[in-house]
Structures are given as structure tokens and as C-alpha cells.
Amino acid sequence: MRLKIEEFATCLQLTVSTVERWIRQGRIPARKKGLLCVFNLLSMQKWAEANNLTFTPPGSEPEKKSKHRMDNLLAAMKRGGVFYDVEGDSVETVLNSAVSHISCFKTKAQKESLYESLVARESLMSTGIGKGVAIPHPRTPLGHADIPAVITTCFLKKPVDYNAVDKKPVNVLFVLVCPSSKYHLHLLARLSFCLRDEDFLKFLARTPAQELFFKKVDEFDSRFDSSE
Amino acid sequence: MRKKFGFNIWRYPSRWIFFRFDDRLLLISIGALVGSCSGLAAMALNRGLIGMFEFLHHYRQFWWAFVIPGIGAALSSLFLEKIIKEGAGHGVPEVVYSVSRYGGLMRMRSSFSRLISSCLTIGSGGSAGPEAPVVMSGAAIGSNIAQFFSLNDRQRVALVGCGAAGALSAIFNAPITGLVFAIEVIIGEWSALNIVPIAVASVFGAQVSRLLAGNQIAFTHLQFHVRPIDTLACLGLAVFTAAVSILLTRTLRVSGGMSHQIKIPVWLRAMTGGCIVGVIGFFLPDVLGEGYHSVQLMVEGAFSKGLMIVSLLVFAKIVATSFTLGWGGSGGIFAPCLVIGSFTGLMYHRFIEVVLPGVSWVNEGGFALLGMAGLISGILQAPLTGIFLIIEITGGYEVILPLILVSAISTTLCHAFEPASFYFKDLVEKGHYLRPRTDEKVLADLSVGELVEKDCMIVSKDMKLGDFVKIMQKSHRNFFPVEDEHSGEFLGLIHLDDVREYIFDPLLYETVFLEQIMNPDIETVDLDDDLAEVLDRMDANHLFSMPVIANKRFVGMISKATLLDKYRSELIVQTDH
Numbered sequence: 001m002r003l004k005i006e007e008f009a010t011c012l013q014l015t016v017s018t019v020e021r022w023i024r025q026g027r028i029p030a031r032k033k034g035l036l037c038v039f040n041l042l043s044m045q046k047w048a049e050a051n052n053l054t055f056t057p058p059g060s061e062p063e064k065k066s067k068h069r070m071d072n073l074l075a076a077m078k079r080g081g082v083f084y085d086v087e088g089d090s091v092e093t094v095l096n097s098a099v100s101h102i103s104c105f106k107t108k109a110q111k112e113s114l115y116e117s118l119v120a121r122e123s124l125m126s127t128g129i130g131k132g133v134a135i136p137h138p139r140t141p142l143g144h145a146d147i148p149a150v151i152t153t154c155f156l157k158k159p160v161d162y163n164a165v166d167k168k169p170v171n172v173l174f175v176l177v178c179p180s181s182k183y184h185l186h187l188l189a190r191l192s193f194c195l196r197d198e199d200f201l202k203f204l205a206r207t208p209a210q211e212l213f214f215k216k217v218d219e220f221d222s223r224f225d226s227s228e
Numbered sequence: 229m230r231k232k233f234g235f236n237i238w239r240y241p242s243r244w245i246f247f248r249f250d251d252r253l254l255l256i257s258i259g260a261l262v263g264s265c266s267g268l269a270a271m272a273l274n275r276g277l278i279g280m281f282e283f284l285h286h287y288r289q290f291w292w293a294f295v296i297p298g299i300g301a302a303l304s305s306l307f308l309e310k311i312i313k314e315g316a317g318h319g320v321p322e323v324v325y326s327v328s329r330y331g332g333l334m335r336m337r338s339s340f341s342r343l344i345s346s347c348l349t350i351g352s353g354g355s356a357g358p359e360a361p362v363v364m365s366g367a368a369i370g371s372n373i374a375q376f377f378s379l380n381d382r383q384r385v386a387l388v389g390c391g392a393a394g395a396l397s398a399i400f401n402a403p404i405t406g407l408v409f410a411i412e413v414i415i416g417e418w419s420a421l422n423i424v425p426i427a428v429a430s431v432f433g434a435q436v437s438r439l440l441a442g443n444q445i446a447f448t449h450l451q452f453h454v455r456p457i458d459t460l461a462c463l464g465l466a467v468f469t470a471a472v473s474i475l476l477t478r479t480l481r482v483s484g485g486m487s488h489q490i491k492i493p494v495w496l497r498a499m500t501g502g503c504i505v506g507v508i509g510f511f512l513p514d515v516l517g518e519g520y521h522s523v524q525l526m527v528e529g530a531f532s533k534g535l536m537i538v539s540l541l542v543f544a545k546i547v548a549t550s551f552t553l554g555w556g557g558s559g560g561i562f563a564p565c566l567v568i569g570s571f572t573g574l575m576y577h578r579f580i581e582v583v584l585p586g587v588s589w590v591n592e593g594g595f596a597l598l599g600m601a602g603l604i605s606g607i608l609q610a611p612l613t614g615i616f617l618i619i620e621i622t623g624g625y626e627v628i629l630p631l632i633l634v635s636a637i638s639t640t641l642c643h644a645f646e647p648a649s650f651y652f653k654d655l656v657e658k659g660h661y662l663r664p665r666t667d668e669k670v671l672a673d674l675s676v677g678e679l680v681e682k683d684c685m686i687v688s689k690d691m692k693l694g695d696f697v698k699i700m701q702k703s704h705r706n707f708f709p710v711e712d713e714h715s716g717e718f719l720g721l722i723h724l725d726d727v728r729e730y731i732f733d734p735l736l737y738e739t740v741f742l743e744q745i746m747n748p749d750i751e752t753v754d755l756d757d758d759l760a761e762v763l764d765r766m767d768a769n770h771l772f773s774m775p776v777i778a779n780k781r782f783v784g785m786i787s788k789a790t791l792l793d794k795y796r797s798e799l800i801v802q803t804d805h
Contacts, residue, residue: 018678018794025331025673026380027801031242051800227698 001041003058008037011056012048070183071149072221073190074214079104080152080175082210087157091122094162095136098154098175104147114177117142128164131201135191137176137184149178149187155207172204194220241377255386255425262373262387263394263429266366267436270398273343273358273365274441280351281517294506297516300352301502301557302495304345308558309494312341318356318553318560319364320651323392323414326371328655328662329672331381332388338368345558353516355505355548356559359399363560366395366433367414386422389415393426394433400446401437402620405613406430412610413651417664446520446621447527452594454627457587462598462630465576469602469634470641472572476546476565476607477642477650483554494556501555505548514541515548519567526570526596527622535578542571561650565603573599590627597624598634605635606642609649614639659760670798671759679759679794680776680784681705687722687742688713693730694737700724709775709782710746718782720746721775752777753786762786 003011008030009019022028023037029047030039041057048055083101088094099105099115117138121127128134152175159169174191178184194200194217203216237243241254287293308314319342326334342361350356370391374384389410397406407423407430415422487497509516525531533541549564573595580589589595597618605614614635619625642649648656655661662669685703687696689710699708706724711717726745730736751769753762753776766774766788773787 014797015678017675021673021675021678022801024381026382031380051797051804053797 001044001057002033002036002038005032005035005037007058008039011058012053014053070186072225073151073187073194074218074221076149076151076187077153077217078214079148080150082153082155082213084155084207085157086154086173089158089160091126091160091162092119094154094156094160094173095119095122095175098136098152098173101154102150102152102175102177104150104177114138114142118175122163126163126165128162128170129192129195130164130166130168131195132159132164132168132171132205133174133195133201134162134164134170134172135174135176135188137178137188141178141180141184147177147179149183151176151187151191153213190221190224193224239377242379242383251383252421252424255383255421256428258373258377258379258387259390259425259429260432262366262370262390263397263432264436265369265373266362266391266394266429267398267433269339269343269365269369270358270362270395270433271437271440273347273362274399276343276347277351277358277518280347284352294510295503297349297353297506297509297552298499298502300348300350301354301505301552301555302499304348304354304558305498305556306495307348308341308345312337312345314338314341318360318558320360320413320560321655323364323367323388324416324652325655325660326367327385327388327414328660328669332367332371332374332385334368334371334388336368336372339365339372342558346560349502349552349557349559350518352502353506353509354502354552354557354559355515355517355519355545355564356552356557357518357561357563357566358559359396359562360560361558362395362399363392363409363414366391366393370394370429382421385415386425389422389426390429394429394436396433397430398433398437400617400621401434401441401444402446402617403427403430403434405617405620406433408616409610409613412613413608415664445623447524447597449527449593449597449622449624450529450591452590452597452624452626454590454594454630458590458594459630459633461580461589462634463637464580465573465595465598466602466634466637467641468576469569469572469599470606470638470645472542472546472568473603473606473638473642474645476549476568476603477646477653479546479550480554480561480650481653483550487555498556501551501557504551504555508544508548508551512541512544514567515545518563519545520563523566523570523596523600526574527593529591529593531574531592531596535575535582538571538575538578542568542575545571561607562604565607566600569600569603570596571599572603573597594624594627597622597627598630601631602634602638606638607650609639609643609646611635611639665803668760670795670802671763673802674759674791674794674798676753676755676757676759676762676776676786679786679790680755681787681790682784684709684782684785686711686782689719689741689743689746691742692738693727693740693742693745694734696722696727696742697731697737700727700731705785707773707775707785710742711782717780718752718775718777719743720748721750722746750775754778755783759791763788763791 005016005019009016012019023030023032029043030037045055081103087097095118096115099111105111105114118136121137121139127136154173156171159171162170164170176187178187242251284296287296326332342364346358346361350358367388370387371384374387392414393406393410396409397403407427410426411418411423490497514522545564545568553559574592577592577595601614601618604617605611615631618631652661662672684705684707685699687699687708687710689712708722710719710722712719722742722745726747730740751765751771751774753774755776755778773785776783776786
């Protein structure tokens with residue numbers, strides 16, 4: 001088999017100078033002919049294995065990256081849905097009615113475990129981040145790998161005392177449930193980018209309709225992408 | 229290209245289908261060729277020396293004979309200096325240096341230069357041996373044959389070893405010594421891949437010598453009857469030989485250093501040294517030349533001189549050797565070692581006869597033989613070479629037990645006082661002594677260019693802190709090289725730690741420029757720097773990574789983490805066979 005020396009070096013994940021030196025020193029079962037490397041594929045792979053290296057011939061499938069691409073805010077919000085006039089007058093009752101709206105969690109057991117972990121997280125420290133917004137979420141991923149990341153937006157019927165950091169009552173909940181901690185941080189960073197913005201908060205206070213809300217989120221998503 | 233390839237296929241034996249499967253067969257065949265050629269070279273020097281000796285024999289009786297070694301040394305030095313343009317010396321360190329650094333690459337002219345120069349030096353009476361010169365010639369022959377056949381470094385090193393082995397086994401008619409010397413001293417790595425071709429080359433070298441000069445043992449002797457008391461006495465002899473070895477090593481160094489302080493042309497220096505040897509030889513003719521005649525007499529037990537003369541001879545030979553080799557003559561240390569060793573053995577024998585008069589010792593020839601082994605092992609710090617050489621050149625297998633003891637103890641004692649052997653002392657001091665499978669070798673083979681990581685994000689000195697924070701979010705590295713936007717010159721480095729206290733203060737974002745944050749006084753590395761030195765500097769300054777700069781521009785970073793990664797794969801590749 002013949003390959004250009006650059007390609008050959010890439011197959012071994014080495015620098016060209018290392019490969020050239022090894023060929024010169026006779027440490028590698030390949031030889032140079034002009035700018036080409038001549039070698040036997042089978043003995044090359046055998047040699048690489050014996051020397052704790054990998055030889056991936058060009059054209060063979062590059063290793064699939066295990067982590068799939070993470071969605072942006074809008075996709076997660078669309079999956080979670082937006083709900084208005086969510087009932088409740090305390091942290092627990094509000095969370096209970098919010099969980100009942102989350103369509104991804106179908107069985108009763110799933111909903112119960114989500115509810116319990118949300119309440120447990122709130123008892124640790126309130127997720128009310130101030131200015132009338134709370135982001136309830138489980139402390140650790142629930143372990144439902146099949147359930148995608150969702151953000152369920154709940155506009156409350158009446159403001160609830162949520163024990164928030166600024167002591168103000170909360171009227172919007174973003175229930176954030178993710179399959180992994182990394183995903184959680186990824187979405188949380190995007191969500192907090194929106195919530196830092198005064199305009200966005202004012203927009204939320206007006207309880208916008210679903211289409212308007214998604215449009216606004218999309219706008220912030222692209223703003224976040226361009227700043228990154 | 230194809231046409232050329234078709235015509236020259238015989239010059240690329242590694243591409244023949246017969247050899248392509250495994251290069252062992254190739255190495256064995258070429259090794260046999262190399263062994264024969266270097267055997268021929270050794271025999272040529274041998275004949276040359278005999279010719280020179282016969283030619284000059286008639287002049288030795290004149291009063292001015294003491295200048296003959298001087299003229300010989302001067303001619304040899306002029307030849308090396310002006311015609312060949314090589315330094316003086318015996319050649320073995322040069323071979324080891326080329327094996328360590330350049331994969332055994334040697335010049336064509338080295339294959340005959342030492343033959344001629346040492347023939348002039350030794351033939352005229354200089355106190356030196358022909359072995360190291362033939363080893364260098366043989367090694368150069370091996371290297372050039374390897375180059376002719378376009379072989380790679382590893383194969384070339386094996387063939388250099390083949391050349392050395394063939395030459396040594398031819399000149400002593402001692403095939404095992406050739407093999408052991410090439411492995412123990414020249415290559416320094418015991419692996420089947422080297423041993424097999426070198427053994428074959430040894431056989432061919434010795435065979436050539438036997439065809440041309442007959443199969444004879446260099447120093448024949450009487451039968452020795454070694455008893456336990458003799459073996460016990462050898463412990464004392466080992467101490468003697470070790471002391472003499474250390475004395476010889478140090479005298480050689482002192483005399484070499486002394487000669488370099490005298491500011492005269494090299495040929496005049498060599499001539500002075502040669503004349504001094506001539507004067508010593510005038511009174512004690514046994515110190516002249518390679519001295520094998522005296523060795524023969526001593527091994528036979530026919531050397532009649534008493535304790536005082538023999539002790540004087542030990543020192544006279546040491547001084548003569550130092551003035552020959554240290555002052556610019558050309559030749560090896562092997563033969564003088566054998567002569568001094570046998571003098572030492574004899575001296576020890578005479579000495580214990582005086583101290584313990586009632587005991588009947590083995591014949592004095594036996595002690596001469598053991599003394600040679602002790603000195604060779606001590607000077608070369610290569611015990612196996614010492615043992616096999618003496619066994620083979622004397623055929624004295626019956627002294628093997630004390631022989632091993634003397635060799636082992638002498639080597640150990642010498643090593644305690646002189647950690648690097650006579651051959652390698654200079655190489656070790658210059659950092660050129662790189663044995664296979666050692667840390668030094670791996671570091672010497674890796675270059676800075678192979679370790680550079682180029683994924684750093686370069687920033688300009690006029691960038692504001694606010695813009696820098698955005699760049700930081702995207703970078704995977706902790707280091708940010710700062711460049712001059714216009715000239716592209718490297719100005720300094722910013723580490724994440726340097727900005728940590730400022731990045732959380734948005735007020736500074738628009739007011740602080742990177743020029744104010746960066747570290748301008750940074751230890752930098754050049755692309756040609758020696759990796760061992762770079763590591764030393766990292767350790768000395770407690771750094772984990774350093775920027776690599778070429779032509780004032782930033783090339784990349786070199787870090788200990790990547791170094792470990794590459795070092796390990798290099799080590800695995802180098803030790804795999």
C-alpha cells in the first residue's frame with residue numbers, strides 16, 4: 001500500500017517528522033519512495049498494535065463521537081411546552097401541578113420520582129433566582145436516558161412565595177429536566193443568558209402568548225450563538 | 229525513475245522479495261561480506277606492521293634511533309591532520325559516537341585512514357596497538373557498505389558492529405572476542421537482531437585471517453596447573469591490575485591535557501612525544517611498538533628480568549603509551565594494555581615469591597595471562613571482552629576460574645574510581661554517550677519540533693481585556709502567546725493565572741490592554757534545542773510548559789504532558805524487538 005507521508009502520519013496520529021525519523025532509523029515496517037510511504041497494511045497494523053499505537057487507514061470510518069449534538073433552548077422548550085394559569089399556592093402544590101403538565105413523563109411512577117426530586121432540590125435551597133423567576137430542576141439526572149432534555153415553562157395563576165433570593169414572589173417557572181449534568185449546564189447557561197436581560201424579564205411579566213414567546217427565545221438563542 | 233530502479237535493483241537488497249519478509253537474512257548476508265572485508269583490512273595492517281618492522285630493524289642500532297618513533301608519529305599526525313582531516317586518537321570513541329548520534333554513519337575515508345596512520349606510529353616504535361585502528365576501519369567499512377545498499381539506521385548500526393567484530397576477530401584470530409567486543413563496547417545492546425549478524429561477521433573475519441595467516445594461537449604457553457591457592461592469590465592481583473588500570477587511565481588524561489597546553493603544531497607535538505618514547509625505548513626496548521614479543525616471552529615464562537626491572541617496565545610502558553597516544557600518535561590501547569597487564573602479572577608473581585617464599589605458585593606465565601585480563605577488563609570496563617580475549621589469544625582455558633575473578637574484580641574496582649571507562653570518558657563528558665534503551669537515547673532522538681503543540685490561540689498586544697475574555701472561553705489551552713500585530717514578533721505569554729483576578733471585573737474590560745498583563749520575561753525554547761537541556765530548564769524553573777520560538781515568532785508550546793506521551797511511544801518503539 002502507498003500513501004503520502006502526511007497521510008501516513010495522520011493514520012498513526014503522529015507528526016511527519018517523527019514518522020520520517022522512524023523510517024530512517026528502521027523502527028517502523030515502512031519505507032520511503034520519494035514522497036510516498038510504501039508499506040504492507042497488515043504488518044503495519046500488527047506493528048502499531050504491538051507498539052501501543054493505532055493505525056487507521058484513510059477512508060475507514062472515523063470513530064463516531066459518542067456525545068450527540070446538544071439542542072438549543074428553543075428545541076427543549078418546544079418539547080416541554082408552555083402552560084398558563086398553573087394552579088398552586090405553595091412550592092409543593094405549584095410543582096405538583098407543573099409536573100402533571102410535563103408530557104414526556106408518562107407513567108405515574110416517573111412523575112412521582114420527578115416531583116420528589118424537584119421538592120428535594122427546593123428543600124436544599126430555593127431555585128427562585130429572583131425577579132419572579134424560578135428554575136426548578138432535579139439535583140442529579142434522573143437516569144431516564146430515553147427522555148430528552150425538556151424545559152417546561154409555567155406561567156402561574158397567582159404569584160407564589162417561593163423563598164426566592166430576593167424574597168419576591170415567583171410567577172414563572174422553567175422546569176428543567178436533562179438526561180445528563182453536562183446537558184443541564186448547557187441549557188442552564190442559555191437560559192440564564194436570557195434571564196440576565198431586563199427586556200426579556202419585562203417580556204415575561206406580560207405573560208406572552210406561546211408563538212410570541214418562542215419567537216423571543218429563538219431570537220435570544222441566535223444572539224447567544226453569535227456571542228459565543 | 230522506473231528505469232533507474234530496474235537497473236539498480238541490486239543496490240536495494242532490502243526490496244528483494246527474498247529479503248522483504250524479514251531483514252535478518254539480509255543482515256546476515258551483508259554481515260558476512262562486511263566481516264570478510266574488515267578481516268582483510270585487519271590483515272593488511274598486520275602485514276604493514278611486519279613490513280615496517282623489518283624495514284626499520286636495521287636502523288635500530290644507531291644512536292639516533294630514538295627519533296624514529298618521533299618521525300613516525302609526526303608523519304602519522306600530518307597524514308591525519310592535513311590529508312584526511314581527522315583528529316588523532318584511537319578511534320573506538322569515534323565509532324561509538326557515530327553509533328550513538330548518527331545511526332552509525334561514518335565517512336568512507338575512515339575505513340583506511342587509521343590503518344595508515346597507526347601503521348606509521350606503531351611500525352616506527354610508538355607504544356600503541358593496531359586493534360582500535362582496525363576496529364574503526366572495520367566499522368567504517370560496515371557503515372559504508374550499509375550506505376551503499378541504502379539500509380536504515382538500525383541495520384547500519386548492526387553492520388558497524390559486524391565490521392568491528394570482523395576486524396577484531398581477524399587481527400587476534402579470536403571470533404568470540406570480536407563478537408563480545410562489538411556487542412559490549414560498540415553497540416551496547418544485547419539483542420538477537422544484532423548478535424546473529426555480528427557472530428557471522430566474526431566467523432568470516434577470523435576465517436579470512438586463518439586463510440591468510442594460518443590458524444595459530446597468538447601466544448602459546450605451557451600447561452598451567454592452577455590450584456586453589458593460585459585462585460586466592462588472584463584476588464591480590466586484581467587489586468594490582470585495577471590500580472595499574474587507573475594509573476594508566478589517569479596518566480593518559482594528564483599527558484593529553486599537558487600536550488594541549490603546549491602551543492606547537494600538532495605534528496611537532498607528535499614528534500616530541502615520539503622522541504620521548506624513543507629515548508625510553510633506547511634504555512628499555514620492551515616498551516616499543518605493540519610489544520607482543522615481550523608478551524609471548526612472559527606467557528611462556530621465559531622473561532628473565534627481575535622484580536625491579538619488571539616494575540620499572542610497568543611504569544615505563546605506561547609513560548610511553550601516554551606520550552604516544554596523548555601527544556598525537558595514532559593507535560589503540562588494546563596492545564599496550566596486554567603488555568602492561570602481563571608486566572603487572574609478572575611483577576605480582578615476583579612480588580609474592582619474595583613475600584611468601586615457601587609456596588609453590590603456578591608458572592609465572594599464568595600470572596602474566598591473568599594480568600592481561602585484569603588490565604583489559606579494567607581499562608575497557610568490559611569484563612566479558614577481557615575474559616574471552618585472553619582465553620582465545622592464549623588458549624589458556626585452564627585458568628578460566630581465576631581469570632573470571634580477576635576480570636570481575638578489576639572491572640568493579642576501576643568502575644569505583646573511574647565511573648566511565650577510558651573509551652567513553654570524553655563521550656560521557658560531552659553528553660554523547662547514548663546507549664540504546666536509555667533515557668538519554670530516547671531524549672536525544674526526539675526533537676523539539678516533534679513535540680510542539682500548535683493549538684494555542686495567539687492574541688495581539690493591543691487587544692482589550694474584554695475581547696480576550698471571549699477568546700478565553702473558546703480556547704482549550706491555559707496559555708496565550710502575545711504577538712506584535714505588525715511584525716508578528718513574539719512578545720510574551722499570558723497564563724490563565726495572570727488574568728484570573730481581573731476577568732471578573734467588567735470595569736477593566738475596556739481599559740486594560742493585554743500588553744499590560746502579559747509576561748514579557750519568559751523562558752523560551754528554540755527548535756534546535758536539545759531536549760534534555762529543555763527538560764533541565766523546565767525542572768530548574770518549575771515550569772510545565774514553555775513556548776517554542778523560531779525567528780522571533782511563536783511556533784507552539786512544548787509541555788511535559790505531551791513529552792510524556794511521545795516519550796512513552798518512543799520508548800516502546802525503541803525497545804521493541
